[in-house]
Amino acid sequence: MKNKIIDILKRQNGNWISGEALCRELGVSRTAVWKHIRGLREGGYDIEARANLGYRLLGSPDVPFPAEVASGLSTVFTGRRIEYFRDLPSTNAEAKNLAREGCAEGTVVIAECQNGGRGRMGRSWFSPGNKGLWFSIVLRPPVNPVETPQVTMVAAVAVATALREHAGVPAGIKWPNDILLEGKKVCGILVELNAEADRVDFMVAGIGLNVNISRDEFPPEIRDIATSLQIESGRPVSRVPLLRALLESFEKWYGCWLEQGFAPVLKKWRELCITLDCPVTVHTMKESFSGHALDVDDTGALLVRTEDGAIQRLIAGEVSLRKK
Ligand code: BTN
Numbered sequence: 471m472k473n474k475i476i477d478i479l480k481r482q483n484g485n486w487i488s489g490e491a492l493c494r495e496l497g498v499s500r501t502a503v504w505k506h507i508r509g510l511r512e513g514g515y516d517i518e519a520r521a522n523l524g525y526r527l528l529g530s531p532d533v534p535f536p537a538e539v540a541s542g543l544s545t546v547f548t549g550r551r552i553e554y555f556r557d558l559p560s561t562n563a564e565a566k567n568l569a570r571e572g573c574a575e576g577t578v579v580i581a582e583c584q585n586g587g588r589g590r591m592g593r594s595w596f597s598p599g600n601k602g603l604w605f606s607i608v609l610r611p612p613v614n615p616v617e618t619p620q621v622t623m624v625a626a627v628a629v630a631t632a633l634r635e636h637a638g639v640p641a642g643i644k645w646p647n648d649i650l651l652e653g654k655k656v657c658g659i660l661v662e663l664n665a666e667a668d669r670v671d672f673m674v675a676g677i678g679l680n681v682n683i684s685r686d687e688f689p690p691e692i693r694d695i696a697t698s699l700q701i702e703s704g705r706p707v708s709r710v711p712l713l714r715a716l717l718e719s720f721e722k723w724y725g726c727w728l729e730q731g732f733a734p735v736l737k738k739w740r741e742l743c744i745t746l747d748c749p750v751t752v753h754t755m756k757e758s759f760s761g762h763a764l765d766v767d768d769t770g771a772l773l774v775r776t777e778d779g780a781i782q783r784l785i786a787g788e789v790s791l792r793k794k
Pocket of ligand 1 (some may be wrong): 559583587588604606648658728
């Protein structure tokens with residue numbers, strides 16, 4: 471109901487709509503409308519109410535409410551359904567629940583704050599309220615499950631290009647899909663898969679982007695390795711237009727991958743990658759070793775020359791840069 475009210479108020483372009491017209495369009499009583507208007511005001515909407523004129527919208531909060539994100543969103547399916555929560559354990563977990571219930575591809579789950587945010591390799595993800603974009607996109611790609619690791623790279627290309635084009639920051643990719651600014655992590659991506667042997671049931675691409683977190687707000691253990699758009703650009707960044715740009719970029723690169731295959735995505739990924747031809751330390755679930763990151767192969771696996779000259783092909787894990 472609240473979304474509908476915002477939709478109607480937005481359509482008036484700052485002009486008044488009478489209480490009577492609003493009630494008629496919504497099919498509810500004046501008291502009900504007033505109750506919802508009060509709720510919207512509490513959520514940060516600036517709505518003026520006058521006895522003989524009705525209501526008009528003066529300002530909207532920079533909160534990724536579905537109605538905010540939807541207005542001006544140019545995607546076909548990504549974010550056409552958005553489920554917004556004030557807090558959740560993890561948007562990936564909630565997106566998987568919705569996917570199991572059969573939700574459409576492109577459904578987005580977003581939480582203002584996550585109290586059990588999950589990162590790669592079993593780590594947790596710092597997700598404080600009102601300062602980031604913590605969201606997950608449900609995908610149903612008609613591909614063989616062996617091709618699904620490519621989606622992590624699709625997502626990395628989508629995020630890095632959106633940050634460059636929309637926020638004007640020099641975002642780079644660290645294999646396979648960390649997004650860095652000035653060598654520090656600004657965004658992490660966790661892609662999860664639910665599949666049978668030869669068929670993908672669904673995937674969930676979870677994206678955690680540090681938007682307006684200040685250095686002091688990061689926990690001490692990640693303060694030196696994490697950053698935010700606000701820190702790097704020196705000003706707060708509006709989250710709603712940024713989320714729209716991310717969803718649009720995601721749909722563009724995901725569509726490119728489905729229609730043209732992995733090659734164009736990989737080409738862009740290589741252009742954006744800042745950890746190729748570099749000395750690295752590799753961390754897998756089993757071991758850590760030093761080497762030189764040479765390239766990625768056609769499947770997205772990282773090729774690392776180890777100190778004894780052998781070439782290791784990595785399909786999972788993490789790298790950290792060593793000084794040259
Ligand atoms: C990483 O370790 O780099 C991946 C971090 C992914 C975090 C995001 S935040 C939204 C989504 N929900 C989660 O629980 N995790 C992902």
